[in-house]
Amino acid sequence: MKKLLKISMLCALVLLMLTPAAFAVGDKETATSSLIKVGIVNLPPEESGYRQANVEDMNKVFSAANGYDAKQTNTGDNSEQIAAAQGYIRDGVDYLLISAANASGWDNVLKSAKSAGVTVFLFDRLIQTDASNFQAALVSDMATEGNTAVNWLLAQKLPEYKVILIRGQLGSAAEQGRSAAVLKARDSGKLTIVADGTGGDSWSLEEARKVVEAAITSGKDFNVIYAENDGMAQGAVQALDAAGITHGKGGKVKVIGFDFNRFALRNVQAGYWDCNIQCSPRQAAEISRWIKAKAAGTALPTGIVFQKEIFVDTASITDDIIANLGLNADPGKGVITK
Amino acid sequence: MSTVKTKARGSHLFLPLSVLAILIVINLIKGADYFSMTIINGALYGNVPNILFGASELVILAIGMTLVTASSRGQDISVGVAAAITSAVFVQVLQGAGDITWWTIAASFLASCAAGMLIGAFNGSLVAVFKVQPMVATLILFTAGRSIAFMIDGKLSPVLANDLTSQLGGVIPGVPIQTPIILTVVFIALFAALLKTTNLRLYAESVGINEKAARLNGIDPTRIKFLTYMILGVCSAVAGFIAVTKAGRHDSVNLLKFVEMDAILAVAIGGNALSGGKFSVTGSIIGAYTIEVLSRTLLRLEIGTETIKAFKAVFIIILMVVASPVVREYASKALRRVRAGADDCAVAEADTAASGPDAPAKMEV
Numbered sequence: 044m045k046k047l048l049k050i051s052m053l054c055a056l057v058l059l060m061l062t063p064a065a066f067a068v069g070d071k072e073t074a075t076s077s078l079i080k081v082g083i084v085n086l087p088p089e090e091s092g093y094r095q096a097n098v099e100d101m102n103k104v105f106s107a108a109n110g111y112d113a114k115q116t117n118t119g120d121n122s123e124q125i126a127a128a129q130g131y132i133r134d135g136v137d138y139l140l141i142s143a144a145n146a147s148g149w150d151n152v153l154k155s156a157k158s159a160g161v162t163v164f165l166f167d168r169l170i171q172t173d174a175s176n177f178q179a180a181l182v183s184d185m186a187t188e189g190n191t192a193v194n195w196l197l198a199q200k201l202p203e204y205k206v207i208l209i210r211g212q213l214g215s216a217a218e219q220g221r222s223a224a225v226l227k228a229r230d231s232g233k234l235t236i237v238a239d240g241t242g243g244d245s246w247s248l249e250e251a252r253k254v255v256e257a258a259i260t261s262g263k264d265f266n267v268i269y270a271e272n273d274g275m276a277q278g279a280v281q282a283l284d285a286a287g288i289t290h291g292k293g294g295k296v297k298v299i300g301f302d303f304n305r306f307a308l309r310n311v312q313a314g315y316w317d318c319n320i321q322c323s324p325r326q327a328a329e330i331s332r333w334i335k336a337k338a339a340g341t342a343l344p345t346g347i348v349f350q351k352e353i354f355v356d357t358a359s360i361t362d363d364i365i366a367n368l369g370l371n372a373d374p375g376k377g378v379i380t381k
Numbered sequence: 382m383s384t385v386k387t388k389a390r391g392s393h394l395f396l397p398l399s400v401l402a403i404l405i406v407i408n409l410i411k412g413a414d415y416f417s418m419t420i421i422n423g424a425l426y427g428n429v430p431n432i433l434f435g436a437s438e439l440v441i442l443a444i445g446m447t448l449v450t451a452s453s454r455g456q457d458i459s460v461g462v463a464a465a466i467t468s469a470v471f472v473q474v475l476q477g478a479g480d481i482t483w484w485t486i487a488a489s490f491l492a493s494c495a496a497g498m499l500i501g502a503f504n505g506s507l508v509a510v511f512k513v514q515p516m517v518a519t520l521i522l523f524t525a526g527r528s529i530a531f532m533i534d535g536k537l538s539p540v541l542a543n544d545l546t547s548q549l550g551g552v553i554p555g556v557p558i559q560t561p562i563i564l565t566v567v568f569i570a571l572f573a574a575l576l577k578t579t580n581l582r583l584y585a586e587s588v589g590i591n592e593k594a595a596r597l598n599g600i601d602p603t604r605i606k607f608l609t610y611m612i613l614g615v616c617s618a619v620a621g622f623i624a625v626t627k628a629g630r631h632d633s634v635n636l637l638k639f640v641e642m643d644a645i646l647a648v649a650i651g652g653n654a655l656s657g658g659k660f661s662v663t664g665s666i667i668g669a670y671t672i673e674v675l676s677r678t679l680l681r682l683e684i685g686t687e688t689i690k691a692f693k694a695v696f697i698i699i700l701m702v703v704a705s706p707v708v709r710e711y712a713s714k715a716l717r718r719v720r721a722g723a724d725d726c727a728v729a730e731a732d733t734a735a736s737g738p739d740a741p742a743k744m745e746v
Contacts, residue, residue, distance in 0.1 A: 087528075088531070088536065089527060089528045089531035089633070089634065090634065091634050092537070092538055092632075092634075095536050095537070210686060213686065213687060238683070239685075239686055240680065240686055241686045241689075244639075245634075245635045245638040245639065246635065247635060247638065248628055248632075248635070249435065249627075252435075253431075253435060253676065253677060253680055254680060256431050256435075256677075257677060257680035257681050260427065260428050260431065260681075261411075261412060261681055262412075262414075274632060274635060277628070277629070277630075281551075281627075284422075284551075285421070285422075285424070285426060285551070285552075285559075286421055286426055287421040287422050287426075304538075306540045306542070306630060371537050371538045372537040372538060372539050372540055372630075373540075374540035374542045374630075378540070378542045379542060380540050380542045380629050380630055381542070381547050381551070381629050
């Protein structure tokens with residue numbers, strides 16, 4: 044009797060799992076005719092606030108209302124991503140959009156996409172492969188982000204620049220691009236690096252705080268915090284507050300953060316921080332524009348295309364920027380996140 | 382008997398304390414003002430408060446981890462993730478409560494403790510009832526937990542910007558010590574009282590040393606193991622509470638990331654056997670502070686960002702090798718030989734002295 048119950052429960056479970064799949068197939072066959080088929084291979088939204096905004100943006104832009112029949116796979120596992128991409132190619136999608144978990148191992152998939160006539164766009168992350176294996180890649184230009192920050196800093200006309208550099212995950216594209224600008228400025232004598240630390244692989248707030256605390260307690264003099272993301276800038280500012288060092292608008296230390304989290308933008312707006320540089324997760328609109336232009340007869344772009352990204356300081360920030368370009372939850376106008 | 386016991390406990394603490402002493406000496410050589418403190422914004426500021434402040438979550442997690450290690454002979458690798466989930470619950474309940482007062486904060490904290498106990502019950506039932514290896518059982522939450530916290534957060538990282546919680550994560554006006562340090566001290570005191578007033582230590586140790594013997598003596602191993610995981614769940618909730626009030630916002634991805642490894646390391650540095658049995662919470666607490674001092678020492682010595690991790694690893698390897706029973710035995714034998722050579726009359730005395738370091742090694746088995 045017990046065995047019978049178990050078997051019947053198992054059957055019920057299998058049926059339950061099959062039904063959504065069956066429905067999905069049904070849906071697809073009724074609605075594909077006039078829509079552009081797009082397969083999106085992406086990382087999971089819980090990876091970061093950046094990714095959450097990215098995934099949402101993809102879903103919003105590549106919707107049936109905009110003329111797309113799009114499916115998105117979210118996984119941080121490279122082999123699962125490759126399997127999903129192969130699935131999309133078999134399904135006969137028109138366009139394949141990839142943000143790869145790992146930069147290598149994609150050659151075969153990209154070649155089979157090419158031979159199947161599927162156009163491949165890379166977004167946010169590049170893949171180590173021959174440029175002929177994909178149509179175009181839309182990514183953030185980390186080096187330009189770094190240069191933007193350093194140019195802003197040098198335009199402040201401080202009598203001297205003593206910088207605490209807080210790097211992100213060593214070797215990541217963001218860390219390399221954003222650090223390069225500071226190191227270049229140091230080599231050309233425009234600033235000195237007083238302390239060079241890292242928030243580690245998790246771009247950790249606590250680690251950033253420790254880097255600044257170590258500099259303060261060993262009596263170092265500095266007037267710039269260059270933190271390569273918002274969380275680390277927050278940790279650094281906590282260390283300044285605890286030590287009674289002024290910062291932000293009219294303060295001693297200039298605080299620079301990256302990524303455009305809404306809490307960070309509100310801090311800039313309140314004059315608590317000084318400058319923030321955008322790293323946009325919203326590539327979907329631009330890629331959609333390419334696809335629509337192709338249908339109208341314009342050729343698709345090729346190679347690596349950089350997104351246009353902006354920066355804000357206490358003078359240039361507006362509520363519109365925070366609402367439209369920010370990431371994550373908004374603490375509200377005038378609220379400082381310490 | 383009691384002298385032997387104190388000797389054994391004392392030598393357990395010898396290693397973590399001597400490591401801490403070495404690190405402090407290094408720091409003093411680097412700058413003699415290492416212990417200097419000033420009052421800034423009404424609170425003590427200096428290296429020591431920074432260390433106590435920075436290590437608070439790790440200390441609390443190490444305490445719970447010690448208990449779990451002792452009773453279940455394994456480690457919970459989901460403590461950081463558990464803290465991310467409980468603190469997500471804390472933030473959601475607090476924001477749902479509308480007004481932020483000390484009362485709503487206390488109520489939300491209790492809710493997060495309940496979530497912590499739930500997580501502890503989940504891990505505990507897998508380990509105690511279903512006899513799954515602790516590391517495997519807790520691997521489930523380790524893998525999936527941050528996604529759960531992300532869902533509780535409503536897919537955003539909510540901001541906790543208000544005066545009361547930032548006072549909890551920073552300084553309450555009029556109190557000269559940062560609040561997380563006070564919370565940690567209170568927690569340690571409560572935990573010490575728990576161990577003093579109940580038989581928890583005896584029960585956890587006997588279950589860890591020999592489960593069958595414990596059962597024959599009327600102790601239910603399942604219940605004790607389950608209980609230790611529940612307690613660790615509460616520890617995670619407290620650590621998550623401190624971490625989220627410090628950070629001022631809930632970042633489900635990065636909150637207390639990889640802290641479980643440091644917590645296990647703290648237990649090991651504290652002279653506790655990771656294979657369970659006798660345990661020393663004091664050792665684990667010192668171990669946790671040692672880890673904090675170590676990472677700050679490396680920063681103070683301005684070791685390059687690329688090599689800092691390697692330095693930390695090398696230091697810990699040396700530490701673990703020195704602490705290993707093999708080296709300890711060799712050292713005590715060498716010591717005995719030296720003393721025997723120096724003075725024949727002192728042989729008997731040296732033997733009894735050397736039995737100190739030997740004793741814990743036997744107990745660990």
